[in-house]
Amino acid sequence: MAPSTKKHGAGNACIIPGGFAVLSLKFSAESDTQHKLYVKEHRVRVEAKTHRPLDKTLFVLNVPPYCSQAVVSQIFSRFGAVVSVELSDRPGTASVPEIKLSNIFKPAEKQGFKVAYIVFRKAKSIQLAKSHPHNFPLVISTEKQPVTTGLQKWAEQYRKSIILPEKLQETVDAFMTDYDLRKEEKEKKQEEEAEEQKEDEEGWVKVTRGNKGTKARPHSEAANQKSLQKEIRKKKRKELLNFYTWQHRNTQKEHIADLRKKFEEDKQRISLLRAQRKFRPY
Known part of the structure; x- marks a missing residue:
């Protein structure tokens, strides 16, 4: 993003109802049209212990579809060091990141305007972003850091979607190796629990608690019959x-x-x- 030659105090910030500040965007320096972003400090008490710090997180509305996490980070890095950027289809509480089984097969992303949660390293970056004059638009695509759109973007996505057979085979082999290890560990753990719950010479049964969410019970004939009758x-x-x-x-x-x-x-x-x-x- 091209650095602005104007200072933050050279214009007036535009604040609309709801406490949102208006930021103007231009796709390139030659563009005549502008796009509006609406930003404000993210303050939700429910998310006090999540990866969205209350004093360092900026909430952004109306993010264009062509802006990826890297592009959003690039735009707002002028206000301070950006720690993380989270894009979502709609506002909501922080979701627990899911375990990614593969970096190759990914679900199709929804196309449309999104919301963003930007975490800065310093709290003063929030005020710098909110006080930026709305009549000095920020440039998205520059010569040093171009942003592809249209046919060029589709062609690039298509090239990235082509997977070499060797790369795919390596991924499958790594996944199956990890699966076999997890399966062996699970079977070994079940065998150890079965050994602990066997009856000793005097007929006593040692009852142990299994995995979380399961009820422990003795593996004896009387207990099995009682459970069956129930x-x-x-x-x-x-x-x-x-x-x-x-x-x-x-x-x-x-x-x-x-x-x-x-x-x-x-x-x-x-x-x-x-x-x-x-x-x-x-």
Whole structure:
């Protein structure tokens, strides 16, 4: 990016509602059109312990699609040393970086305007960026550091997408070697846990806690039978009763028949009690 010949105090900063400062961008020195960025200091209490320091992070809106992380870092490096740049499709809390299994196969990026979180080395860089005059645009593409767009950019992306068979084979071999090592470590750990949970000579079982999120239980026949019976009872409770209409009618008929049978038995019992209480003087 071409350094500006004007000082920061030579113009006035433009502050809009919401506390955002307006920064003007020009793609090249010869461009007549300008693009507007909206920046302000990033202050979210929830993210106090993330990789976005509250006093050194600048929040940027309306980042053009042709601006990569390197280009954004290049633009804002005039205000101070940039530690990191994070581009996102929409504002949100800091996400945990996922483990990248391969540097070759990458998901397609969404094209469109983005938001950026820029972390500076010093806190004063935030104020320098916010106080930059909006009528002095920053130049993106220069002779020393050109930014490719259009057909040139597509051709460059296509060339980078072509993977040599030798390079691909090396990546696959490295991944499979790492996978085999992790698999052997997991099997070895499971064997050690099984050895620890075996019954000793007196029949005692040593119960140990397994991996996080799993319940430890003794590997004995009685415990296995108890667990099996518990699962059977749980399955029976989940079975659907009277799902069909005819099942519901049969259940009602059986219930009515049971009530009638119980009523007749109660009548006989009451008659017997009355006969036993009859007065007989001799």
